[in-house]
Amino acid sequence: MYQEKVKCFENIENLGGKAWEHAVTLDILNKTNIKDCSIHCFHYQQMMELLIKHLLEIKSKFGAYSKTHKLQKLLEELIANTSFTTDKTKYFMALQVITVCAEEYRYNFLIDCAGYKQSVNICDDLLDELLIYHK
Numbered sequence: 762m763y764q765e766k767v768k769c770f771e772n773i774e775n776l777g778g779k780a781w782e783h784a785v786t787l788d789i790l791n792k793t794n795i796k797d798c799s800i801h802c803f804h805y806q807q808m809m810e811l812l813i814k815h816l817l818e819i820k821s822k823f824g825a826y827s828k829t830h831k832l833q834k835l836l837e838e839l840i841a842n843t844s845f846t847t848d849k850t851k852y853f854m855a856l857q858v859i860t861v862c863a864e865e866y867r868y869n870f871l872i873d874c875a876g877y878k879q880s881v882n883i884c885d886d887l888l889d890e891l892l893i894y895h896k
Contacts, residue, residue, distance in 0.1 A: 763787045763808065766892060776815035777895075783808035798874040799866035805881060806832065806863035809856075812891055813839055820845070820894075830863070832856035836887075845894050852887045855880035 763784035770777035783804045790801045813835040817826035821842040829835060833856040839845050858880040862872045 762791070766888065767808070767812070769892075769895070770815075776811045776818060780808045780811040780815060783811065797871065798877055799862065799872050802859060802862040802872060802877050803866040805884075806830070806859050809859070809884065809888065810835060812888070816845070816891060816895060817842060830860065832860050843894075845891075847887065847890055852884060855883035856887075859884060 767781045767784045770781040772778060786804045809832055810830060814826040817839055818824055827838060833853045836849055836856060858876060862877050865872045
């Protein structure tokens, strides 16, 4: 599913290509029976982060992005520095949940998988908006 969504970046040697690689990993993880969803969260967060940074790199007048891993801050940056528009209040809490869950993965803490999955459902809409903006 994710790999197909971001297919336009397949094997491209830039941040968009890295986002596609994480999308491939997500699709593989979706076919496994892993109880702990933190690894899925890590790759989802990376896919979104790299996609937003790619858009900042190609669409902002500065061609640059900050070093933050916080998805909500990256979305703010994208809105401020490009022509991308969205109802950011719809996504902020979900982006924050995904960012925190990805940080928890790095430190091997258990996360709230139900809450994470709800956030993914919300952020999948943002992913679609970002891909439309890319084209």
